[in-house]
Amino acid sequence: MMKRFYCTAGAGMEDLLAEEVKTNLSATEVEQIPGRVFFCSNSHLHIVTQLKSAERLFLLLHKAGAISLPNNPAKAADVIQQSIVGDADMWKQNVLTWTTLQGELQDRQQRGQKRKRQEDESSNVDATSTNSMNSNTQLGMDPPSFRVSCRCSGIIARSYTSQRLSRIIGMAIKEKLGWKVDLREPKLEVNVYLSDDHCIVGMPLLKHPLASRHYMKHNGLRSTIAWAMTSLCPKQLNDCVILDPMCGVGAVLLEAAQDCSNTVFLGMDKDMSQLKKAKENVKAAGMEGRVHLLQCSAMEIPLNDGAVDAVLCDVPFGRKFSCSTDMPTALPRLLKEMERVLRVGGHLVLLVSLQLSAQLKKIIRKQDQHANSDTQKVHTDPSNANKECTDTPENLMCYKSSSKTPILITSLRALKTHKVSLGSTDAFIHTFTKVQPEMCSH
Helix, strand or coil: CCEEEEEECCCCCHHHHHHHHHHHHCCEEEEEECCEEEEEECCCHHHHCCCCCCCEEEEEEEEECCCCCCCCHHHHHHHHHHHHHCCHHHHHHHHHHHHHHHHHHHHHHHHHHHHHCCCCCHHHHHHHHHHHHHHHHHHHHCCCEEEEEEEECCHHHHHCCHHHHHHHHHHHHHHHHCCEECCCCCCEEEEEEECCCCEEEEEECCCCCCCCCCCCCCCCCCHHHHHHHHHHCCCCCCCCEEEECCCCCCHHHHHHHHHCCCCEEEEEECCHHHHHHHHHHHHHCCCCCCEEEEECCCCCCCECCCCEEEEEEECCCHHHHCCCCCHHHHHHHHHHHHHHHEEEEEEEEEEEEHHHHHHHHHHHHHHHCCCCCCCCCCCCCHHHCCEECCCCCHHHECCCCCCCCCCCCCCEEEEEEEEEECCCCEEEEEEEEECCHHHCCC
């Protein structure tokens, strides 16, 4: 049965999410607004929950244009009841759809648990499935308990707080549908978003955000952004070697590893505490044989020239992910070292701050004009250059000494820049391809 969903998405992720639902879910009626993507799909809910670029998943109940609330509280309640609550039969049908989808998730989870216990008796599976559906049907028949979570912006937010609107909407649902208010442990949660352009009502289908990956025991870069870096890489990342020279806890590599087969992943970082967390994440993700970790400086990458097919790197910045190195000073040399180990035809994907993005564009512009650029020498610790955290393929290793030669990059060509939000700040994902020096534009 075709169902209408919507997902929330971080700023800059809407286009990627819209493309993902079309490609992976064969979704129809795909529509996007800032922060949300709407779509229809008849895919099993388990497949829908595999979306990588979404934050939260909702069953859509109602979507319309902006509503205008009068100042009189009683009249405002009437408008909300008519505009947001609307037809009681529509709500009952959506509750049945919601409970059916919950049954799909429960059945799959229970079948997975039985497989782990190696209990393959079909009678047990059928009995569990029947019990699950009976409980769900009962929820659909009886008045469910609920609570309302409301967000508002624009003109309406000047007159009403989110808490006040939640109370007004909750009372309207209680009076119209006969549901029971339960603010602590409700069966259903009703999410309402009101702005100058939209009125959206939905029910979340999962307790946890889609962006919370089960294999990330230690959080680093947000998983949706890490996935976006992989998605924006022009190269198909199968049957190749992928490097993250500043891997932190391994978020970028683990996102890439989820969808790439027969690929060698190399993660490097000079901070052993970060590598220990990365190792735990790799183990939790079941990627121990595919993701190799090494302690070294990104300024002295111990790999042969042209050894890797793609470099994906979240360049540290900001209070949470900053490092001891002065990154604006180090960027030219860091870029040169990543360019060195990248093969011709390979791709470089960088997540950088606004400041570093502006500097990056200047470096690439100088490169296109074949201009020499002197950079300050960045101190590195040679003693960390060959400390391994796990085994790394030896045929890729080639330890290089530091050079005082002025840095001149002549083989990176900029492809595209994609702006994303990291919550409190914005960042840019830059993609480059490596070409022969003589192929660069003059």
